[in-house]
Amino acid sequence: MALCFDGQINKAKAAALGRVCLPRVSSATDGARGFRRPQGACYHSATALKKTRCGACGRVHRGWYDRRERWVRDLACGDLRIYLEVEVRRVYCRRCGKVKREQLDFLADNPFYTKRFAYYVGRRCRSATVKDIAEELHLDWETVKELDKQYMRAQLARTPTPGPKVIGIDEISIRKGHDYRIVVSDLLRGRAIWFGGQDRKQASMKQFYEWLGEKRAKRIRLAVMDMWKAFYNATKQAAPNAAILYDKFHVMRHLGEALDEVRKAEYARLKGQDRKFIKGQKYTLLSRRENLSLKGRRALKTLLAANKRLNTAYMLKESFGQLWSYEREGWARRFFENWRASLKWQRLKPYEEFAEMIDRHWDGIAAYCKPENKVPLGFVEGLNNKIRVIQRRAYGLRDEEYLRLKVLTCMLPAL
Numbered sequence: 001m002a003l004c005f006d007g008q009i010n011k012a013k014a015a016a017l018g019r020v021c022l023p024r025v026s027s028a029t030d031g032a033r034g035f036r037r038p039q040g041a042c043y044h045s046a047t048a049l050k051k052t053r054c055g056a057c058g059r060v061h062r063g064w065y066d067r068r069e070r071w072v073r074d075l076a077c078g079d080l081r082i083y084l085e086v087e088v089r090r091v092y093c094r095r096c097g098k099v100k101r102e103q104l105d106f107l108a109d110n111p112f113y114t115k116r117f118a119y120y121v122g123r124r125c126r127s128a129t130v131k132d133i134a135e136e137l138h139l140d141w142e143t144v145k146e147l148d149k150q151y152m153r154a155q156l157a158r159t160p161t162p163g164p165k166v167i168g169i170d171e172i173s174i175r176k177g178h179d180y181r182i183v184v185s186d187l188l189r190g191r192a193i194w195f196g197g198q199d200r201k202q203a204s205m206k207q208f209y210e211w212l213g214e215k216r217a218k219r220i221r222l223a224v225m226d227m228w229k230a231f232y233n234a235t236k237q238a239a240p241n242a243a244i245l246y247d248k249f250h251v252m253r254h255l256g257e258a259l260d261e262v263r264k265a266e267y268a269r270l271k272g273q274d275r276k277f278i279k280g281q282k283y284t285l286l287s288r289r290e291n292l293s294l295k296g297r298r299a300l301k302t303l304l305a306a307n308k309r310l311n312t313a314y315m316l317k318e319s320f321g322q323l324w325s326y327e328r329e330g331w332a333r334r335f336f337e338n339w340r341a342s343l344k345w346q347r348l349k350p351y352e353e354f355a356e357m358i359d360r361h362w363d364g365i366a367a368y369c370k371p372e373n374k375v376p377l378g379f380v381e382g383l384n385n386k387i388r389v390i391q392r393r394a395y396g397l398r399d400e401e402y403l404r405l406k407v408l409t410c411m412l413p414a415l
Helices: 011-017 030-034 115-125 130-137 141-158 202-212 229-238 248-269 272-277 282-286 294-306 308-325 329-341 349-360 362-369 378-393 400-409
Strands: 066-077 080-093 098-101 166-175 179-186 191-196 222-225 243-246
Touching (some): 115 130, 115 141, 141 400, 179 202, 179 378, 222 229, 248 308, 282 294, 378 400
8 A cells, every 4th residue: 555645646556556545644744845855965954844853862953864755554454554655854963973864753663664553563462473463464573573572662661660569589481401580570560570580590589689779679578489599598688678478389389299299109009900090190189179170070089089198198288278378377387287297197208398398488488377468479370371371372482582571561451
């Protein structure tokens, strides 16, 4: 599609090329049409009302160097692609010492597309792959990615990051080989605020607090994390006023791993037909009963009836979640001591090791009993699941800056 200029519209030629002729779009105001077309590369003094802004440094000039007409892709009209033909000037910038293209607010960073078209591409990329959008809009793959980056940077620019009071800390794997990056989220506002580091060591965690600043770090009152020592040490050093709370889902994951070790031990102990009740039931045991299908519940009932030790381990796992329902630390501690006492004579060594781990990290678990620490613990794990969906949808992201923008904007509202 094309927009024709100066009223000189050749409708027959446009129809032959399959274009739509629309009124001319110019970067100049009405008063700016008194500008002369340059002869060669010469500088023109200001003879119009319109000022020309340098596209590199933003300095405003009252003259222009030369001008040309350019096609710029805009939002489609139905199944028709629309291109605007606009007049773009160049200016000799005294500050830069070079000839630069003028800055036009309605154009994207890629000057061949309008900003609203770039935002449309960005909105589509929130729920689809770059490859699918490139095929749908007949664009190059790299072009779609760069337009999506501009959209996400605009999202971040419109959403400032105030000092967080409650943060969630976790790590994600960006590729095979234990290559990790740290993700920090604001649990009260429900959004990721930092993505970075080179691994999950203490030095990488310190980078977040350096980015946040000493003043805002001291205002953090609660930090939710897993039981990784590096996160604990860095937080205690940079945010001394923050209470440490260990994430319930990470604690329960350790208990699930202990249950799975019991299942493996029972499978190795049994022989012949007795194994058939355990084989293939790993996720049936690890899932909560209310999340199982009817078939899964029947398989679980059969398994627990056939193996007493697995029945005991499963019931202990299901009851342990009650620990986070207490509002006083003394009651929570009494429940835990009773739960640990029930392990006696059960020959469940993985559970005994789990109980010892809970005892060592008790302060970080009991912190949830305080009313001011009743924060949504599921957000950190939900954010992790969302990041994994982004990675799986793209079959992995090699561009780490693109992944960083995706993580930081996945919880922000669309523009």
